Amino acid sequence: MNIIGINGSPRLHGNTATLLEHGLEGARSHGAHTECINLYQLDYKGCRSCFSCKRDGPGYGRCAIHDELEPILNRITNADALILGTPIYYGSATGEMRSFLERLLFPRKSWDTWSSLVERKIPVGVIFNMGATEEQMKLMSYEPHLRLIEQFIRDIFGTCESLYVTNTVHVDDYSKYRMKYFDSVGKHQRKKEVFPIDCQNAFSMGAKFALDTK
Secondary structure (H helix, E strand, O other): OEEEEEEOOOOOOOHHHHHHHHHHHHHHOOOOEEEEEEHHHOOOOOOOOOOHHHOOOOOOOOOOOOOOOHHHHHHHHOOOEEEEEEEEEOOEEOHHHHHHHHHHHHHHEOOOOOOEOOOOOEOEEEEEEOOOOHHHHHHOOHHHHHHHHHHHHHHHHEOOEEEEEOOOOOOOOHHHOOOOOOOHHHHHHHHHHOHHHHHHHHHHHHHHHHHHOO
C-alpha cells in the first residue's frame, strides 16, 4: 500500500508540511508506505496546452512534458491514495499546486465521453491551510474556489475529502513584521489549542485512507 503526499507550500517545515506529515503518519500507523513530494523543490511548469495527451497513440492520456514532475506523475499512477496539502494564497491553492493539478488532472479527462480515464479510483484528500479565520474565509468567498478544486479532483479520481485549517500563524514573531491587522496573540493561542486538533484530523484522514485501501 503506497500513499503519496504532495506539499504545495514553499515552506518545508511550516503549517502545511506539518499537517501533511501527520496525515502520512496516520497512513503509516496502518502499514502504508508513504512519501512526501515538495513541489517547490521541483523544476516544472503547468499545462502547455499542447494537447498531446488527447492525441491518438501511445501517449494518449499521458502528459507529454519531460521535466522533474514527470516521474512524480508516473508514481501517482500506481499510488493507492493521495494527500495534497496547500496554503491558501489569494483565495486559492498556490501556483505550484495549481500547476501540478493541471498536469495531473487534464490528461486523465476524456474529451470523447467527458469522463475520467482513471480506471482504478483512489481516495484523495486535500488539506487547505490558511491564515484567514473562518469568518474571513466566508467574507472573502474562499469556499467556492476551494470546492471547485475538490470537484475537479473528484471528477477524475472518484472521491475527494477536504480538511479546512483556518487562522494559522504566518510567522513566529509578529513584532518583527508589519502585520498589525492580525491578532498575533490570538493566533499563537490557537496554535496551542486548536492546531493540535487539526493535526489529529489530518492523522485520521491518512489512517482512514490506509484502512480503506487495504
